[in-house]
Amino acid sequence: MNGVASHKILSRTQLSVALLAGTMLSAPLMAQDIVPPTVPAPTTPAAEAAPAASTIQSITVTGNQRLEAQTILSYLRLRVGQTYDRAVLDQALKDLAATELFKDFQITDNNGALQIQVTENPVINRVILEGNKRLKEDKIRPEIKLAPRQIFTRSKVRADVARIIELYKRQGRFAATVEPKMVSLDQNRVDVVFEINEGPKSKVRQINIIGNEKFSDGDLKDEMATKETGLLTILSSNTSYDPDRLAYDQQKLRLFYLTNGYADFRVISAVAELTSNKQDFIITYVVEEGERYKFGDVDVKSELRDFQPEMLKSLLPMKTGDWYDAKLVEDTVESLSETAGLFGYAFADINPEFRRNPDDRTMDITFNVAESPRTYVERIDVNGNTLTHDKVVRREFRLNEGDAFNSFGVKRTENRINSLGYFQENLEIERKEGSAPDRIILETNVEEKPTGELSLSAGFSSIENFLLQASIRQRNFRGLGQQLQASVNYSSYSKSVELGFTEPYLFDRNISVGGSVYRRDLNSFNFIDNDRRTTFEQVTTGFQINAGVPLTEFLSFFGRYSLNYDDVTLDRDIYFFGDQCDPLVAGRYLCDAIGKRTTSLVGFTLAYDDRDNRIRPTRGQSASISQDFAGLGGSVKYVRTRLAASKHFNLGSRFILNISAEGGYIHPFGSAPTPTSDKVRLTDRFFLGEPQMRGFDIRGVGPRVIRYAATYDPANPVIDTSNDNRGQIDDALGGRAYYQGRLELDIPLGTGAKELGLRPSIFLDVGSVWSVKRPTLTTLEDFRDTRDGVPGSGLYKFLCRNASTGVTQFADETTTTTNGVTTGTGQYTTCPTGFSALAPFEERFFGDTWMPRVAIGAGVNWNSPFGPFRIDFAYALRKEEGDDTKRFSFNVGTQF
Numbered sequence: 042m043n044g045v046a047s048h049k050i051l052s053r054t055q056l057s058v059a060l061l062a063g064t065m066l067s068a069p070l071m072a073q074d075i076v077p078p079t080v081p082a083p084t085t086p087a088a089e090a091a092p093a094a095s096t097i098q099s100i101t102v103t104g105n106q107r108l109e110a111q112t113i114l115s116y117l118r119l120r121v122g123q124t125y126d127r128a129v130l131d132q133a134l135k136d137l138a139a140t141e142l143f144k145d146f147q148i149t150d151n152n153g154a155l156q157i158q159v160t161e162n163p164v165i166n167r168v169i170l171e172g173n174k175r176l177k178e179d180k181i182r183p184e185i186k187l188a189p190r191q192i193f194t195r196s197k198v199r200a201d202v203a204r205i206i207e208l209y210k211r212q213g214r215f216a217a218t219v220e221p222k223m224v225s226l227d228q229n230r231v232d233v234v235f236e237i238n239e240g241p242k243s244k245v246r247q248i249n250i251i252g253n254e255k256f257s258d259g260d261l262k263d264e265m266a267t268k269e270t271g272l273l274t275i276l277s278s279n280t281s282y283d284p285d286r287l288a289y290d291q292q293k294l295r296l297f298y299l300t301n302g303y304a305d306f307r308v309i310s311a312v313a314e315l316t317s318n319k320q321d322f323i324i325t326y327v328v329e330e331g332e333r334y335k336f337g338d339v340d341v342k343s344e345l346r347d348f349q350p351e352m353l354k355s356l357l358p359m360k361t362g363d364w365y366d367a368k369l370v371e372d373t374v375e376s377l378s379e380t381a382g383l384f385g386y387a388f389a390d391i392n393p394e395f396r397r398n399p400d401d402r403t404m405d406i407t408f409n410v411a412e413s414p415r416t417y418v419e420r421i422d423v424n425g426n427t428l429t430h431d432k433v434v435r436r437e438f439r440l441n442e443g444d445a446f447n448s449f450g451v452k453r454t455e456n457r458i459n460s461l462g463y464f465q466e467n468l469e470i471e472r473k474e475g476s477a478p479d480r481i482i483l484e485t486n487v488e489e490k491p492t493g494e495l496s497l498s499a500g501f502s503s504i505e506n507f508l509l510q511a512s513i514r515q516r517n518f519r520g521l522g523q524q525l526q527a528s529v530n531y532s533s534y535s536k537s538v539e540l541g542f543t544e545p546y547l548f549d550r551n552i553s554v555g556g557s558v559y560r561r562d563l564n565s566f567n568f569i570d571n572d573r574r575t576t577f578e579q580v581t582t583g584f585q586i587n588a589g590v591p592l593t594e595f596l597s598f599f600g601r602y603s604l605n606y607d608d609v610t611l612d613r614d615i616y617f618f619g620d621q622c623d624p625l626v627a628g629r630y631l632c633d634a635i636g637k638r639t640t641s642l643v644g645f646t647l648a649y650d651d652r653d654n655r656i657r658p659t660r661g662q663s664a665s666i667s668q669d670f671a672g673l674g675g676s677v678k679y680v681r682t683r684l685a686a687s688k689h690f691n692l693g694s695r696f697i698l699n700i701s702a703e704g705g706y707i708h709p710f711g712s713a714p715t716p717t718s719d720k721v722r723l724t725d726r727f728f729l730g731e732p733q734m735r736g737f738d739i740r741g742v743g744p745r746v747i748r749y750a751a752t753y754d755p756a757n758p759v760i761d762t763s764n765d766n767r768g769q770i771d772d773a774l775g776g777r778a779y780y781q782g783r784l785e786l787d788i789p790l791g792t793g794a795k796e797l798g799l800r801p802s803i804f805l806d807v808g809s810v811w812s813v814k815r816p817t818l819t820t821l822e823d824f825r826d827t828r829d830g831v832p833g834s835g836l837y838k839f840l841c842r843n844a845s846t847g848v849t850q851f852a853d854e855t856t857t858t859t860n861g862v863t864t865g866t867g868q869y870t871t872c873p874t875g876f877s878a879l880a881p882f883e884e885r886f887f888g889d890t891w892m893p894r895v896a897i898g899a900g901v902n903w904n905s906p907f908g909p910f911r912i913d914f915a916y917a918l919r920k921e922e923g924d925d926t927k928r929f930s931f932n933v934g935t936q937f
Contacts, residue, residue: 735804
C-alpha cells in the first residue's frame with residue numbers, strides 16, 4: 042500500500058510562539074480551536090492505489106521524545122505480519138488522536154513498511170490565573186485539572202474553562218468569561234494562562250408573581266429566600282441569582298400556602314431570564330392557589346401496644362374546623378415520632394393518610410402508626426475529633442451501647458455536646474440502621490472549632506477614664522475538656538491578676554474540681570479641682586477551691602472554700618490626724634473600712650439548668666441558690682445569700698427572648714467596727730452598675746456620699762451641687778441587699794448580615810442596691826468656729842493642703858493687733874507657707890432606696906475577622922439622685 046495518511050490536532054501556526062524584539066508573545070487559543078477535530082481518511086494517489094489487503098512488513102516510530110516507541114505502538118492495533126487495508130490505517134489514526142498525546146502525527150506506508158511519525162504535545166510548565174479578584178486562587182485551584190508536569194490537551198483546557206465559569210456562576214457572576222492562552226517554552230514546554238474577566242455580580246432585578254389573588258406580591262416575596270436588589274437588601278447576599286435557591290423558593294411558597302390551608306396550591310412554572318447585558322435576572326413565577334381547606338375528621342390508628350389511640354388523639358394540636366395547616370401536620374408526625382422514641386421505637390413508621398373532600402373543602406387526616414420492633418443501640422460512633430479525646434464526647438451521651446433507644450436521651454446528648462462549645466453549632470446525632478431491624482447506630486460527626494479565647498475588653502468611664510481587661514482561656518486543654526485560664530484587669534480603678542484550672546471529670550467520674558489564685562488591687566478615687574485623689578486602697582490576696590457533682594440530669598450541687606487576706610488603707614498624709622483616721626477629711630465610712638482582716642468563707646450553690654445550650658441558649662430555664670458563710674475562722678462573719686433565675690423563649694423566626702432576675706442579701710454577725718458604722722464592711726457589700734446593669738457607670742447605682750465644695754467667702758459660703766463639677770467627691774457605699782432583672786430580645790437579620798456574624802439585641806435592665814446604715818456626714822456647720830461657747834457661731838474655717846506632701850490642716854486664724862494686743866478675728870483664711878486654701882465642703886447621702894433604676898438600650902454582637910466584638914448603647918429611663926449614668930460600652934476578643 043503506497044501513500045501517506047496524516048492528521049493534525051492543532052495547526053503549527055496556532056501552537057508556535059514568536060520572539061519579537063526579545064519579548065515572548067502568547068497566542069490565544071481561539072474558540073474555534075477548542076472543538077473536537079475530525080480525522081481525515083488517509084489518502085494515496087489514484088495512480089498508486091494500494092491493493093485491497095497487504096501484509097505489514099515492519100513498523101517504525103520517529104519523532105518521539107518522552108514516550109517510548111513500544112508505548113506508542115501499544116495504543117495501536119497494528120502488528121507486524123498482520124494484513125491491513127485503508128480501514129485499518131484509518132483506525133490507527135483515530136487511535137492516535139484519542140490518546141491526545143500528539144499535536145501532529147502521520148503514517149507513511151512504503152509497501153508494507155509503515156513509518157509512524159509523531160510530534161508530541163508539550164508538557165505543562167505552569168498554570169497561571171490572571172484577573173481573579175473576587176474568587177481567590179485557593180478556591181479555583183482545586184477545581185482545575187491541569188497541573189505542572191502533565192501533558193497539555195485541549196479537552197482538559199475546555200473542561201477547566203467550564204469549571205471556572207461554573208464557579209463564578211455559583212457566586213452569581215454569570216457574565217464571567219475565561220480566555221485560555223498558551224505560551225510556548227523551550228524543551229517542548231508551555232505555560233497555560235487563564236485570563237479571567239469576572240464581570241459584575243448578577244443580581245435579581247425583579248420578581249414577578251402571576252396568579253396570586255389571596256396574598257399580595259409583598260407577602261409572597263417575604264417568604265422567599267431570594268430578594269430583589271435594593272437599598273434595604275444592600276447587605277444581603279440573597280440578591281444574587283442561585284438556581285438552587287430558586288427551587289428552594291418554590292418549596293417555600295408551597296409551604297406558605299399549605300400552612301394557610303390551600304391544599305391544592307402548585308407552582309406552574311418558575312422562569313429566570315438573564316438580561317441582555319448578563320448583569321441582572323428577572324424571575325417570574327406562575328402559581329395556582331386553589332381552594333382553602335379546613336381540618337375535617339382527625340384520627341390516630343396505632344399498631345404499637347404502648348400507643349393508645351384515644352390518648353394520642355386527645356393530644357393532637359389540630360381540631361376539626363380549624364384551617365388546614367400542613368406544617369402543623371408535619372410537626373405532629375415529628376412529635377409522634379419523638380414520643381415513639383421515648384418508648385424505644387427509633388424507626389417508628391408514622392404515615393398521615395389524607396382524604397380530601399372537595400364538596401365541603403375539608404381535609405380528613407388519619408395518623409397511622411405502623412408496627413415496628415423496639416430498637417437498641419448497637420454502636421456509638423464519634424468521627425471528626427482530631428484534638429478532643431473520644432471519651433470527652435462519649436461521656437456526654439445519655440445512652441450507652443446496648444441500651445434501649447430513647448429519643449429524649451439522644452436530644453439531651455445533642456444539647457450537652459453543643460454546650461461544650463468545642464464543636465460546630467447545632468450538632469445533630471445521626472441515626473443509622475444497624476445489623477438487624479432492632480439495632481441502631483448513633484453516629485456523631487463533629488467539626489472542631491477553636492476553644493482558646495483571648496479576650497480584650499475596653500471602655501471609657503467618666504470616673505475611671507480608660508479601662509482595659511485581658512484574659513486568656515483554653516476551654517479544652519490537652520483535648521481533655523479541662524479549662525485553664527488567666528486574666529489581667531487594669532484601670533485607674535482596679536488592677537488584678539488571676540490564674541485558674543478546672544477538671545470537669547475527676548478520675549473519669551462525673552465530679553468536677555477546680556481552683557484559682559488571685560491578687561486584686563482596688564483603688565477608689567475622686568477628683569478635687571480636676572486633680573485625681575485616691576480615697577482608699579484595697580489589696581486582696583487569696584485562693585479558692587471548688588467541687589461539683591450532679592444530683593439529677595438537670596440538678597447539680599457545687600461546694601467551695603476560699604481564704605482571702607484584705608488590706609484596706611488610706612493615705613496617712615491626707616486622711617490621718619496623728620495616728621487616727623480623720624473623719625472630717627476622709628468621712629466616717631472610709632475610716633471604718635481601713636484595716637487588715639482575713640475572710641475564711643465556705644459556700645455552696647444548688648443549680649437547676651435544662652437549657653438546650655449553655656453557651657448560646659434558645660430555650661429552657663435555669664435557677665440557682667447560693668449561700669456563703671464567712672466565719673469559719675478569720676475576722677469577718679456574715680452569711681451572704683443569692684438567688685438567680687433565667688428563662689429563654691424561642692419565639693420563632695430566630696427571635697430569642699431572655700428573661701432573667703437575681704437578688705441577694707448579706708446578714709452580718711457580730712458587732713460593727715464602730716457604733717456609728719454599718720456591721721457589713723464597705724468592701725463586703727453588694728454593688729451594682731456596669732457591666733451587670735447597662736446604662737449606669739461602674740458602681741453607679743445605689744447608696745453613695747457626695748461631697749460638695751463651697752466658695753472661698755468665709756462669711757457667705759455657697760455649696761456648688763452641679764453634676765458636672767469635677768471638684769465634688771463621689772463615693773459609692775454599696776448595700777446589704779440588691780436585685781436585678783433583665784429582658785433581652787435577640788433580633789435576627791437577613792442572610793447577608795448573618796454571614797457577617799452580626800447578632801443585634803434590644804434590652805431593658807432593672808435593678809437597685811440598698812440597705813446601709815447612714816454614715817456620719819460632715820456638714821458645712823462643722824466648719825463654723827465656736828465663739829463664746831456657742832457652737833456654730835462665728836465664721837467658717839478653711840482647710841489648707843500642702844501640694845507636695847498632701848498634708849491637710851485648718852487654716853490659721855487671721856489676727857489683728859491693737860495697742861500691742863493681738864486678737865483673733867474669727868476668720869480662718871491664712872494658710873501656712875507651702876499650703877493652699879481649700880474651701881469648706883458638705884457631704885450629702887443619696888440612693889439608699891429599693892426603688893428600681895431602669896435602663897433601655899440596644900447592642901450588637903459581631904463575630905469580626907479579629908474576634909468577637911460587643912457594643913452597647915443604653916439610656917437610663919429612671920434613676921435616683923446621685924446615680925452615675927453611662928451611655929456607651931464595648932469589648933473585643935479573639936479565638937485561637
